[in-house]
Amino acid sequence: MSKKKIAIIAALALMVSVAVYGYIYLLSGNTKFDKKELYVFVPTGSKYEDVLKIIEPYVKDIDKFKFAAEKRSYDENVFPGRFLFKKGMNNLQLVSALRHNMPLNLAFNNQESLEKLVSRISSQMEVDSTTLINTIRDSVFMEKNGFNNETILGMFIPNTYEMKWNTPAEKIRDKMADEYHKFWNSDRLAKAKELGMTPVEVITLAAIVHKETVKTDERPRVAGVYLNRLKQEMPLQADPTVIYAVKRNSGDFNQIIKRVRGEMLRINSPYNTYVNIGLPPGPIAMPDISAVDAVLNAEKHDYIYFCASVERFGYHDFATTYEEHQVNARKYAEWVTKLGIEK
Numbered sequence: 001m002s003k004k005k006i007a008i009i010a011a012l013a014l015m016v017s018v019a020v021y022g023y024i025y026l027l028s029g030n031t032k033f034d035k036k037e038l039y040v041f042v043p044t045g046s047k048y049e050d051v052l053k054i055i056e057p058y059v060k061d062i063d064k065f066k067f068a069a070e071k072r073s074y075d076e077n078v079f080p081g082r083f084l085f086k087k088g089m090n091n092l093q094l095v096s097a098l099r100h101n102m103p104l105n106l107a108f109n110n111q112e113s114l115e116k117l118v119s120r121i122s123s124q125m126e127v128d129s130t131t132l133i134n135t136i137r138d139s140v141f142m143e144k145n146g147f148n149n150e151t152i153l154g155m156f157i158p159n160t161y162e163m164k165w166n167t168p169a170e171k172i173r174d175k176m177a178d179e180y181h182k183f184w185n186s187d188r189l190a191k192a193k194e195l196g197m198t199p200v201e202v203i204t205l206a207a208i209v210h211k212e213t214v215k216t217d218e219r220p221r222v223a224g225v226y227l228n229r230l231k232q233e234m235p236l237q238a239d240p241t242v243i244y245a246v247k248r249n250s251g252d253f254n255q256i257i258k259r260v261r262g263e264m265l266r267i268n269s270p271y272n273t274y275v276n277i278g279l280p281p282g283p284i285a286m287p288d289i290s291a292v293d294a295v296l297n298a299e300k301h302d303y304i305y306f307c308a309s310v311e312r313f314g315y316h317d318f319a320t321t322y323e324e325h326q327v328n329a330r331k332y333a334e335w336v337t338k339l340g341i342e343k
Contacts, residue, residue, distance in 0.1 A: 029088040032060045037086045039102070043126060044080040044166050051078055051098070058085055065091050074098065080126075082165035101164055109158035110210075112244065112253050112285045117156060126166045135169040145177050146200065150282035154203035155180045158286055183289075191296040195227065200282075202295050207283035208273075210291035211240030215314055219294030225303050225318065227295075234304070236273035244284035245269035259336060310335045 040058065042051055048069075052062060059065050068091030069075055081101030085094065106124055111117040114133060122129040135141075142148055147155055156176055163175065184192075184199050192202050209223045229236055239260040245267050247253045257264075265272075271280040303318040305325035310332055319325040 027090045027092065028064075030060050030064055030091050030094065031058060031085060031087055031089050033058050033085070033087060035087065037084055040083050040085055040098075041126070041165060042078070042080050042083065042098070046078055046080055048075040048078050055085075055094070055098075059094070065094060068092055069095050080166045101166070103162045103164050105160045106163045107160045108156065108286075109288065110286055111153070111156075112247070114153050116253060117153065117286065121172065124165075125163070125172070127169050127172060132169045132172065135173050141173065141177075145180070146198075148282075151200045151204070152282075153286060154200050154207075154283045156286055157183045158288055188292075188296055195296070195298075201279055203287060203292060204279050204283045206287035206291040206295045207285045208236065208238045208240055209294055210287040211243075211285055212238065213314070213316065216288075216290045216294070218315055219291055220297055220299040221301065221303070221318065222306065222316070223291075223295045223298035224301050225306055227298050228302070228304055230278070232304075233277055235275070235277050236279070238273045241271050241273040241280055241284055242267060244280075245271040308332050 038058065040055055042054060046054070052066065055065070056062050066075075072092070072095050074095050077099075079099060079101060082104060083098050083100065084102050085097055089097065104124065106121065108117060108120045111120060114136065115129075118129045118133045118136070121127070122132060136152060137149065142152055145155065157179055159179070161175065161179065163172070167175075189199070192199055195202070197205070205223065205226055208226065209219050212222050213219055226236055226238070242260045242264050243257045246257060246264055247255060248271060249267065249269060265274045268275075270276060271284060273280060301318075302320045305319040305322065305328075306316040307319075307325060307328040309315045309317045309328075317328040319328060
């Protein structure tokens with residue numbers, strides 16, 4: 001065999017070995033987790049070396065990954081975010097995955113304070129709660145959007161929002177403000193105006209309605225009661241506002257209060273609607289959309305009073321006179337006492 005042929009065969013053999021080598025390093029599966037898929041999180045400001053440490057628990061051979069990453073210049077272009085790894089991915093696929101920041105569905109509802117809301121958000125996203133709450137409470141931002149420290153919780157409409165895990169605090173805040181203004185479309189604004197209320201006042205009342213009943217079909221009737229009281233300049237006498245006042249004054253929003261009575265009813269707080277006429281300074285919780293719409297579409301009736309029903313669990317008995325209400329209230333008080341509920 002001539003030297004030329006030997007050289008050609010050697011070159012071909014080398015090419016084959018390089019191809020095999022390349023296949024092993026680039027195209028063979030390189031994951032070592034049992035789940036079908038998992039997310040890895042790369043914090044903002046991470047370097048290439050940081051990413052290697054983050055993904056090492058999920059990769060069989062980190063050197064093979066590095067070979068592919070550096071061939072694709074990933075080592076010079078690291079992205080923060082939330083990235084999806086699938087079982088059996090090869091190195092090229094892993095590098096590609098680390099370039100596709102996957103959004104998540106941010107969800108929150110029924111929070112009783114901005115602090116608890118921010119904690120809920122930060123548990124799902126990169127942003128820390130201190131940075132986020134300070135950004136939300138920026139005085140210029142709040143004034144621009146018609147809020148203050150007492151009402152700012154009302155800006156957050158309970159829902160699910162698609163967002164990137166590493167979205168910065170200011171963009172989260174601005175996104176929520178945009179969603180709030182979208183929610184208050186011309187139809188809702190017109191209904192609020194017809195009631196003689198601002199959107200913030202509607203949300204403040206809706207928070208009380210939400211706390212009073214979990215039955216969405218009953219909320220328009222409960223809202224009607226409170227609107228009747230507001231028209232007659234009667235105290236709202238809403239137990240949820242007293243519970244909120246107790247929690248707010250103590251700083252403990254985790255305590256459970258099932259029964260309102262005695263000294264609680266006289267607590268010194270602008271949120272106590274037994275001693276103050278009109279709406280409290282702001283929402284006592286984050287109302288569901290159904291509660292907001294219940295206020296905007298409140299049932300028109302003559303009821304002034306309502307009390308938890310003993311016969312229809314979860315619902316209420318309504319009354320137009322105080323005498324009727326007293327009958328209902330006595331039945332409920334006796335029932336609660338039999339259950340041994342003191343607080």
